[in-house]
Amino acid sequence: MKRLLAAAALFLGLTSSLHAATLDDIKARGQLNCGVNPNLQGFAAKGEDGAWAGFDVDFCRALAAAVLGDPGKVAYVPLNAQQRFDALAAGQIDVLSRNTTWTMERETKSPLRFPGISYHDGQGFIVKKLLGVTSALNLSGAAICFQTGTTNELNVEDFFREKEMVFQPIRFDKLDDLIKAFDEGKCDTFTTDVSVLYAVRLRLANPDDAIVLQDVISKEPLGPVVRQGDERWFNIVRWTLFALINAEEMGVTAASVDQFKADSKRADIRRLLGLEGSFGADLGLDADWAVRAIKATGNYGEIFERNLGEQTPLQISRGINALWNAGGLLYAPPVR
Structure with a gap:
Protein backbone atom coordinates (compact mmCIF):
# COMPACT_ATOMS: atom_id res chain seq x y z
CA MET A 1 0.00 0.00 0.00
CA ASP A 121 -28.92 25.26 -17.95
CA GLY A 122 -30.92 22.19 -18.94
CA GLN A 123 -31.57 20.24 -22.12
CA GLY A 124 -34.71 20.93 -24.10
CA PHE A 125 -36.31 20.56 -27.52
CA ILE A 126 -37.24 22.88 -30.37
CA VAL A 127 -39.99 21.93 -32.85
CA LYS A 128 -41.84 23.48 -35.77
CA LYS A 129 -45.28 24.72 -34.73
CA LEU A 130 -46.95 22.91 -37.61
CA LEU A 131 -46.20 19.57 -35.92
CA GLY A 132 -48.66 20.46 -33.18
CA VAL A 133 -46.31 19.12 -30.51
CA THR A 134 -46.71 20.73 -27.08
CA SER A 135 -44.58 18.40 -24.94
CA ALA A 136 -41.53 16.19 -25.21
CA LEU A 137 -43.88 13.33 -24.30
CA ASN A 138 -45.40 13.71 -27.79
CA LEU A 139 -42.08 12.96 -29.50
CA SER A 140 -42.08 9.15 -29.51
CA GLY A 141 -40.95 7.96 -32.93
CA ALA A 142 -39.51 11.35 -33.83
CA ALA A 143 -36.37 11.90 -35.88
CA ILE A 144 -34.09 13.87 -33.56
CA CYS A 145 -31.01 15.85 -34.64
CA PHE A 146 -27.94 15.64 -32.37
CA GLN A 147 -24.54 17.27 -32.44
CA THR A 148 -21.80 14.70 -31.89
CA GLY A 149 -19.33 15.16 -29.03
CA THR A 150 -22.02 16.28 -26.57
CA THR A 151 -24.04 14.66 -23.79
CA ASN A 152 -27.32 15.39 -25.60
CA GLU A 153 -27.99 11.96 -27.11
CA LEU A 154 -27.27 10.15 -23.83
CA ASN A 155 -29.75 12.41 -22.03
CA VAL A 156 -32.43 11.68 -24.62
CA GLU A 157 -31.74 7.94 -24.38
CA ASP A 158 -32.25 8.10 -20.61
CA PHE A 159 -35.45 10.15 -20.90
CA PHE A 160 -37.02 8.10 -23.71
CA ARG A 161 -36.14 4.78 -22.05
CA GLU A 162 -37.79 5.91 -18.81
CA LYS A 163 -40.92 7.01 -20.70
CA GLU A 164 -40.89 3.86 -22.88
CA MET A 165 -40.56 5.96 -26.03
CA VAL A 166 -38.43 5.49 -29.15
CA PHE A 167 -36.62 7.89 -31.48
CA GLN A 168 -34.49 7.97 -34.61
CA PRO A 169 -31.11 9.73 -34.12
CA ILE A 170 -29.65 11.89 -36.89
CA ARG A 171 -26.12 13.05 -36.09
CA PHE A 172 -24.05 16.01 -37.27
CA ASP A 173 -20.54 17.12 -36.37
CA LYS A 174 -21.20 20.81 -37.04
CA LEU A 175 -23.93 22.90 -35.45
CA ASP A 176 -24.48 24.83 -38.70
CA ASP A 177 -25.23 21.59 -40.57
CA LEU A 178 -27.60 20.49 -37.83
CA ILE A 179 -29.53 23.77 -37.89
CA LYS A 180 -29.84 23.58 -41.68
CA ALA A 181 -31.16 20.03 -41.46
CA PHE A 182 -33.77 21.00 -38.88
CA ASP A 183 -34.76 24.08 -40.87
CA GLU A 184 -35.25 21.92 -43.99
CA GLY A 185 -37.41 19.39 -42.12
CA LYS A 186 -34.90 16.54 -42.22
CA CYS A 187 -35.54 15.95 -38.51
CA ASP A 188 -38.60 16.59 -36.36
CA THR A 189 -36.77 18.22 -33.50
CA PHE A 190 -33.37 19.38 -32.38
CA THR A 191 -32.30 18.98 -28.78
CA THR A 192 -29.55 20.68 -26.81
CA ASP A 193 -29.18 23.14 -23.93
CA VAL A 194 -32.18 25.47 -23.75
CA SER A 195 -29.91 28.52 -23.95
CA VAL A 196 -28.56 27.25 -27.29
CA LEU A 197 -32.08 26.60 -28.58
CA TYR A 198 -32.98 30.27 -28.13
CA ALA A 199 -29.98 31.20 -30.28
CA VAL A 200 -30.71 28.47 -32.83
CA ARG A 201 -34.30 29.67 -33.25
CA LEU A 202 -33.07 33.11 -34.36
CA ARG A 203 -30.98 31.49 -37.11
CA LEU A 204 -33.91 29.69 -38.74
CA ALA A 205 -35.36 30.97 -42.00
CA ASN A 206 -38.63 31.72 -40.17
CA PRO A 207 -37.98 31.90 -36.41
CA ASP A 208 -41.66 32.50 -35.60
CA ASP A 209 -42.51 29.09 -37.06
CA ALA A 210 -40.64 27.27 -34.27
CA ILE A 211 -41.07 27.02 -30.52
CA VAL A 212 -38.88 25.84 -27.66
CA LEU A 213 -40.83 23.32 -25.59
CA GLN A 214 -41.13 23.88 -21.85
CA ASP A 215 -39.78 20.42 -21.00
CA VAL A 216 -36.27 20.29 -19.48
CA ILE A 217 -34.89 16.75 -19.28
CA SER A 218 -31.49 17.21 -17.64
CA LYS A 219 -29.22 19.34 -15.49
CA GLU A 220 -26.58 21.15 -17.56
CA PRO A 221 -24.24 23.12 -15.27
Whole structure:
Protein backbone atom coordinates (compact mmCIF):
# COMPACT_ATOMS: atom_id res chain seq x y z
CA MET A 1 0.00 0.00 0.00
CA LYS A 2 2.80 2.42 0.89
CA ARG A 3 4.48 1.73 -2.45
CA LEU A 4 1.22 2.39 -4.29
CA LEU A 5 0.71 5.66 -2.44
CA ALA A 6 4.28 6.71 -3.17
CA ALA A 7 3.85 5.92 -6.86
CA ALA A 8 0.58 7.86 -6.98
CA ALA A 9 2.22 10.83 -5.29
CA LEU A 10 5.07 10.75 -7.79
CA PHE A 11 2.62 10.59 -10.70
CA LEU A 12 0.61 13.50 -9.35
CA GLY A 13 3.77 15.50 -8.85
CA LEU A 14 4.90 14.86 -12.42
CA THR A 15 1.44 15.68 -13.76
CA SER A 16 1.34 18.91 -11.80
CA SER A 17 4.75 20.00 -13.06
CA LEU A 18 3.63 19.57 -16.67
CA HIS A 19 1.04 22.31 -16.44
CA ALA A 20 2.06 24.25 -13.35
CA ALA A 21 3.24 27.26 -15.34
CA THR A 22 0.05 28.32 -17.13
CA LEU A 23 0.09 31.77 -15.56
CA ASP A 24 3.79 32.20 -16.38
CA ASP A 25 3.15 31.14 -19.98
CA ILE A 26 0.31 33.64 -20.34
CA LYS A 27 2.40 36.47 -18.96
CA ALA A 28 5.38 35.55 -21.14
CA ARG A 29 3.31 35.60 -24.34
CA GLY A 30 1.27 38.61 -23.16
CA GLN A 31 -1.96 36.98 -24.25
CA LEU A 32 -4.67 34.67 -22.92
CA ASN A 33 -5.64 31.87 -25.31
CA CYS A 34 -9.34 31.27 -24.76
CA GLY A 35 -11.39 28.52 -26.42
CA VAL A 36 -14.91 29.60 -27.41
CA ASN A 37 -17.88 28.42 -29.44
CA PRO A 38 -17.38 29.10 -33.17
CA ASN A 39 -20.73 30.87 -33.53
CA LEU A 40 -23.39 30.91 -30.83
CA GLN A 41 -25.29 34.17 -30.54
CA GLY A 42 -25.27 35.59 -27.04
CA PHE A 43 -22.42 33.36 -25.86
CA ALA A 44 -19.65 33.67 -28.44
CA ALA A 45 -19.90 35.04 -31.97
CA LYS A 46 -17.73 37.13 -34.26
CA GLY A 47 -19.36 40.33 -35.48
CA GLU A 48 -19.11 41.96 -38.89
CA ASP A 49 -16.35 44.15 -37.50
CA GLY A 50 -14.33 41.03 -36.63
CA ALA A 51 -14.75 41.50 -32.87
CA TRP A 52 -15.87 38.64 -30.64
CA ALA A 53 -18.78 39.21 -28.26
CA GLY A 54 -20.95 37.20 -25.89
CA PHE A 55 -21.38 35.87 -22.36
CA ASP A 56 -18.46 33.43 -22.59
CA VAL A 57 -16.32 35.98 -24.43
CA ASP A 58 -16.83 38.46 -21.59
CA PHE A 59 -15.50 35.92 -19.12
CA CYS A 60 -12.34 35.62 -21.23
CA ARG A 61 -12.06 39.42 -21.18
CA ALA A 62 -12.51 39.58 -17.41
CA LEU A 63 -9.86 36.90 -16.93
CA ALA A 64 -7.40 38.71 -19.20
CA ALA A 65 -8.01 41.93 -17.30
CA ALA A 66 -7.37 40.21 -13.97
CA VAL A 67 -4.18 38.48 -15.16
CA LEU A 68 -2.70 40.82 -17.78
CA GLY A 69 -4.31 44.13 -16.91
CA ASP A 70 -5.96 44.43 -20.33
CA PRO A 71 -9.25 42.77 -21.42
CA GLY A 72 -8.16 43.09 -25.04
CA LYS A 73 -5.22 40.72 -24.67
CA VAL A 74 -7.18 37.60 -25.64
CA ALA A 75 -6.78 35.29 -28.63
CA TYR A 76 -10.15 33.64 -29.23
CA VAL A 77 -9.85 30.09 -30.53
CA PRO A 78 -13.13 28.81 -32.06
CA LEU A 79 -13.65 25.14 -31.18
CA ASN A 80 -16.47 22.74 -31.96
CA ALA A 81 -17.71 20.12 -29.50
CA GLN A 82 -15.31 17.47 -30.80
CA GLN A 83 -12.21 19.70 -30.70
CA ARG A 84 -12.64 21.50 -27.39
CA PHE A 85 -11.22 19.02 -24.88
CA ASP A 86 -8.33 17.87 -27.05
CA ALA A 87 -7.30 21.49 -27.66
CA LEU A 88 -7.33 22.19 -23.92
CA ALA A 89 -5.45 19.02 -22.98
CA ALA A 90 -2.82 19.74 -25.64
CA GLY A 91 -2.19 23.24 -24.30
CA GLN A 92 -3.51 25.02 -27.39
CA ILE A 93 -5.72 27.10 -25.11
CA ASP A 94 -5.34 28.18 -21.49
CA VAL A 95 -9.03 28.01 -20.63
CA LEU A 96 -12.19 26.76 -22.32
CA SER A 97 -15.05 29.24 -22.02
CA ARG A 98 -17.58 27.49 -24.21
CA ASN A 99 -21.04 26.27 -23.08
CA THR A 100 -19.62 23.05 -21.63
CA THR A 101 -21.41 20.82 -19.12
CA TRP A 102 -19.67 19.85 -15.90
CA THR A 103 -19.99 16.08 -15.45
CA MET A 104 -18.26 13.51 -13.27
CA GLU A 105 -16.89 11.59 -16.25
CA ARG A 106 -15.23 14.69 -17.70
CA GLU A 107 -13.28 15.21 -14.49
CA THR A 108 -12.45 11.56 -13.78
CA LYS A 109 -11.77 10.12 -17.24
CA SER A 110 -10.24 13.25 -18.77
CA PRO A 111 -7.48 15.55 -17.45
CA LEU A 112 -9.98 18.39 -16.95
CA ARG A 113 -11.27 20.51 -14.07
CA PHE A 114 -14.31 22.77 -13.85
CA PRO A 115 -13.62 25.82 -11.62
CA GLY A 116 -17.31 26.68 -11.22
CA ILE A 117 -20.74 27.09 -12.78
CA SER A 118 -21.24 30.22 -14.85
CA TYR A 119 -24.65 29.29 -16.27
CA HIS A 120 -27.27 26.86 -14.94
CA ASP A 121 -28.92 25.26 -17.95
CA GLY A 122 -30.92 22.19 -18.94
CA GLN A 123 -31.57 20.24 -22.12
CA GLY A 124 -34.71 20.93 -24.10
CA PHE A 125 -36.31 20.56 -27.52
CA ILE A 126 -37.24 22.88 -30.37
CA VAL A 127 -39.99 21.93 -32.85
CA LYS A 128 -41.84 23.48 -35.77
CA LYS A 129 -45.28 24.72 -34.73
CA LEU A 130 -46.95 22.91 -37.61
CA LEU A 131 -46.20 19.57 -35.92
CA GLY A 132 -48.66 20.46 -33.18
CA VAL A 133 -46.31 19.12 -30.51
CA THR A 134 -46.71 20.73 -27.08
CA SER A 135 -44.58 18.40 -24.94
CA ALA A 136 -41.53 16.19 -25.21
CA LEU A 137 -43.88 13.33 -24.30
CA ASN A 138 -45.40 13.71 -27.79
CA LEU A 139 -42.08 12.96 -29.50
CA SER A 140 -42.08 9.15 -29.51
CA GLY A 141 -40.95 7.96 -32.93
CA ALA A 142 -39.51 11.35 -33.83
CA ALA A 143 -36.37 11.90 -35.88
CA ILE A 144 -34.09 13.87 -33.56
CA CYS A 145 -31.01 15.85 -34.64
CA PHE A 146 -27.94 15.64 -32.37
CA GLN A 147 -24.54 17.27 -32.44
CA THR A 148 -21.80 14.70 -31.89
CA GLY A 149 -19.33 15.16 -29.03
CA THR A 150 -22.02 16.28 -26.57
CA THR A 151 -24.04 14.66 -23.79
CA ASN A 152 -27.32 15.39 -25.60
CA GLU A 153 -27.99 11.96 -27.11
CA LEU A 154 -27.27 10.15 -23.83
CA ASN A 155 -29.75 12.41 -22.03
CA VAL A 156 -32.43 11.68 -24.62
CA GLU A 157 -31.74 7.94 -24.38
CA ASP A 158 -32.25 8.10 -20.61
CA PHE A 159 -35.45 10.15 -20.90
CA PHE A 160 -37.02 8.10 -23.71
CA ARG A 161 -36.14 4.78 -22.05
CA GLU A 162 -37.79 5.91 -18.81
CA LYS A 163 -40.92 7.01 -20.70
CA GLU A 164 -40.89 3.86 -22.88
CA MET A 165 -40.56 5.96 -26.03
CA VAL A 166 -38.43 5.49 -29.15
CA PHE A 167 -36.62 7.89 -31.48
CA GLN A 168 -34.49 7.97 -34.61
CA PRO A 169 -31.11 9.73 -34.12
CA ILE A 170 -29.65 11.89 -36.89
CA ARG A 171 -26.12 13.05 -36.09
CA PHE A 172 -24.05 16.01 -37.27
CA ASP A 173 -20.54 17.12 -36.37
CA LYS A 174 -21.20 20.81 -37.04
CA LEU A 175 -23.93 22.90 -35.45
CA ASP A 176 -24.48 24.83 -38.70
CA ASP A 177 -25.23 21.59 -40.57
CA LEU A 178 -27.60 20.49 -37.83
CA ILE A 179 -29.53 23.77 -37.89
CA LYS A 180 -29.84 23.58 -41.68
CA ALA A 181 -31.16 20.03 -41.46
CA PHE A 182 -33.77 21.00 -38.88
CA ASP A 183 -34.76 24.08 -40.87
CA GLU A 184 -35.25 21.92 -43.99
CA GLY A 185 -37.41 19.39 -42.12
CA LYS A 186 -34.90 16.54 -42.22
CA CYS A 187 -35.54 15.95 -38.51
CA ASP A 188 -38.60 16.59 -36.36
CA THR A 189 -36.77 18.22 -33.50
CA PHE A 190 -33.37 19.38 -32.38
CA THR A 191 -32.30 18.98 -28.78
CA THR A 192 -29.55 20.68 -26.81
CA ASP A 193 -29.18 23.14 -23.93
CA VAL A 194 -32.18 25.47 -23.75
CA SER A 195 -29.91 28.52 -23.95
CA VAL A 196 -28.56 27.25 -27.29
CA LEU A 197 -32.08 26.60 -28.58
CA TYR A 198 -32.98 30.27 -28.13
CA ALA A 199 -29.98 31.20 -30.28
CA VAL A 200 -30.71 28.47 -32.83
CA ARG A 201 -34.30 29.67 -33.25
CA LEU A 202 -33.07 33.11 -34.36
CA ARG A 203 -30.98 31.49 -37.11
CA LEU A 204 -33.91 29.69 -38.74
CA ALA A 205 -35.36 30.97 -42.00
CA ASN A 206 -38.63 31.72 -40.17
CA PRO A 207 -37.98 31.90 -36.41
CA ASP A 208 -41.66 32.50 -35.60
CA ASP A 209 -42.51 29.09 -37.06
CA ALA A 210 -40.64 27.27 -34.27
CA ILE A 211 -41.07 27.02 -30.52
CA VAL A 212 -38.88 25.84 -27.66
CA LEU A 213 -40.83 23.32 -25.59
CA GLN A 214 -41.13 23.88 -21.85
CA ASP A 215 -39.78 20.42 -21.00
CA VAL A 216 -36.27 20.29 -19.48
CA ILE A 217 -34.89 16.75 -19.28
CA SER A 218 -31.49 17.21 -17.64
CA LYS A 219 -29.22 19.34 -15.49
CA GLU A 220 -26.58 21.15 -17.56
CA PRO A 221 -24.24 23.12 -15.27
CA LEU A 222 -22.08 25.08 -17.72
CA GLY A 223 -18.77 26.66 -16.85
CA PRO A 224 -15.16 27.32 -17.76
CA VAL A 225 -12.74 24.40 -17.99
CA VAL A 226 -8.99 24.12 -17.33
CA ARG A 227 -6.43 21.32 -17.34
CA GLN A 228 -5.81 19.28 -14.24
CA GLY A 229 -2.43 19.72 -12.59
CA ASP A 230 -2.18 23.50 -12.15
CA GLU A 231 -3.89 24.52 -8.94
CA ARG A 232 -2.77 28.15 -9.18
CA TRP A 233 -4.38 28.65 -12.58
CA PHE A 234 -7.48 26.72 -11.47
CA ASN A 235 -7.83 29.10 -8.51
CA ILE A 236 -7.40 32.19 -10.69
CA VAL A 237 -10.14 31.09 -13.08
CA ARG A 238 -12.42 30.01 -10.23
CA TRP A 239 -12.05 33.18 -8.20
CA THR A 240 -12.39 35.49 -11.19
CA LEU A 241 -15.80 33.91 -11.77
CA PHE A 242 -16.65 34.17 -8.08
CA ALA A 243 -15.50 37.81 -8.02
CA LEU A 244 -17.98 38.71 -10.77
CA ILE A 245 -20.82 36.96 -8.93
CA ASN A 246 -19.92 38.50 -5.56
CA ALA A 247 -19.69 41.92 -7.20
CA GLU A 248 -23.30 41.66 -8.36
CA GLU A 249 -24.43 40.61 -4.88
CA MET A 250 -22.61 43.61 -3.39
CA GLY A 251 -23.92 46.04 -6.00
CA VAL A 252 -20.46 46.77 -7.40
CA THR A 253 -20.66 47.58 -11.12
CA ALA A 254 -18.25 48.55 -13.88
CA ALA A 255 -19.26 52.18 -13.44
CA SER A 256 -19.13 52.21 -9.64
CA VAL A 257 -16.15 49.98 -8.81
CA ASP A 258 -13.70 52.90 -8.48
CA GLN A 259 -16.08 54.77 -6.18
CA PHE A 260 -16.58 51.69 -4.03
CA LYS A 261 -12.84 51.27 -3.81
CA ALA A 262 -12.42 54.87 -2.70
CA ASP A 263 -15.30 55.11 -0.22
CA SER A 264 -16.64 51.74 0.91
CA LYS A 265 -16.37 50.85 4.58
CA ARG A 266 -17.85 47.37 4.15
CA ALA A 267 -15.26 44.74 4.96
CA ASP A 268 -16.48 42.25 2.32
CA ILE A 269 -16.27 44.86 -0.45
CA ARG A 270 -12.88 46.04 0.73
CA ARG A 271 -11.56 42.46 0.62
CA LEU A 272 -12.98 41.92 -2.87
CA LEU A 273 -11.42 45.13 -4.15
CA GLY A 274 -7.99 44.44 -2.67
CA LEU A 275 -8.06 46.97 0.16
CA GLU A 276 -7.76 44.40 2.92
CA GLY A 277 -5.99 41.05 3.09
CA SER A 278 -3.52 39.40 0.73
CA PHE A 279 -6.04 37.68 -1.55
CA GLY A 280 -4.50 38.87 -4.80
CA ALA A 281 -1.03 37.83 -3.73
CA ASP A 282 -2.39 34.46 -2.63
CA LEU A 283 -3.57 33.91 -6.23
CA GLY A 284 -0.25 35.01 -7.67
CA LEU A 285 -1.74 38.33 -8.83
CA ASP A 286 -1.74 41.88 -7.51
CA ALA A 287 -4.32 43.50 -5.25
CA ASP A 288 -6.37 45.04 -8.07
CA TRP A 289 -7.11 41.83 -10.01
CA ALA A 290 -10.83 41.85 -9.20
CA VAL A 291 -11.17 45.60 -9.75
CA ARG A 292 -9.81 45.21 -13.27
CA ALA A 293 -12.08 42.23 -14.03
CA ILE A 294 -15.21 44.05 -12.88
CA LYS A 295 -14.26 47.27 -14.67
CA ALA A 296 -13.63 45.37 -17.91
CA THR A 297 -16.98 43.59 -18.17
CA GLY A 298 -19.19 44.62 -15.28
CA ASN A 299 -20.44 42.18 -12.67
CA TYR A 300 -22.17 38.88 -13.48
CA GLY A 301 -25.57 40.54 -13.80
CA GLU A 302 -24.26 43.14 -16.21
CA ILE A 303 -22.65 40.44 -18.37
CA PHE A 304 -25.86 38.39 -18.39
CA GLU A 305 -28.18 41.26 -19.26
CA ARG A 306 -25.89 42.66 -21.96
CA ASN A 307 -25.55 39.34 -23.81
CA LEU A 308 -28.54 37.16 -22.94
CA GLY A 309 -31.13 39.21 -21.06
CA GLU A 310 -34.67 40.20 -21.85
CA GLN A 311 -33.57 43.33 -23.75
CA THR A 312 -31.45 41.26 -26.17
CA PRO A 313 -32.68 39.24 -29.17
CA LEU A 314 -32.46 36.04 -27.08
CA GLN A 315 -34.75 37.45 -24.35
CA ILE A 316 -33.62 34.98 -21.68
CA SER A 317 -34.85 35.72 -18.17
CA ARG A 318 -32.48 35.27 -15.24
CA GLY A 319 -34.59 32.42 -13.84
CA ILE A 320 -32.40 29.99 -11.91
CA ASN A 321 -29.38 32.07 -12.91
CA ALA A 322 -30.53 34.82 -10.56
CA LEU A 323 -28.59 35.32 -7.34
CA TRP A 324 -29.36 32.93 -4.50
CA ASN A 325 -30.95 35.76 -2.48
CA ALA A 326 -33.21 36.67 -5.44
CA GLY A 327 -34.72 33.22 -5.97
CA GLY A 328 -32.00 31.70 -8.16
CA LEU A 329 -29.11 29.27 -7.78
CA LEU A 330 -26.20 31.67 -8.34
CA TYR A 331 -23.96 31.59 -5.28
CA ALA A 332 -20.30 32.36 -4.78
CA PRO A 333 -18.13 31.71 -1.70
CA PRO A 334 -16.91 34.85 0.05
CA VAL A 335 -13.55 36.52 -0.38
CA ARG A 336 -12.24 36.22 3.16
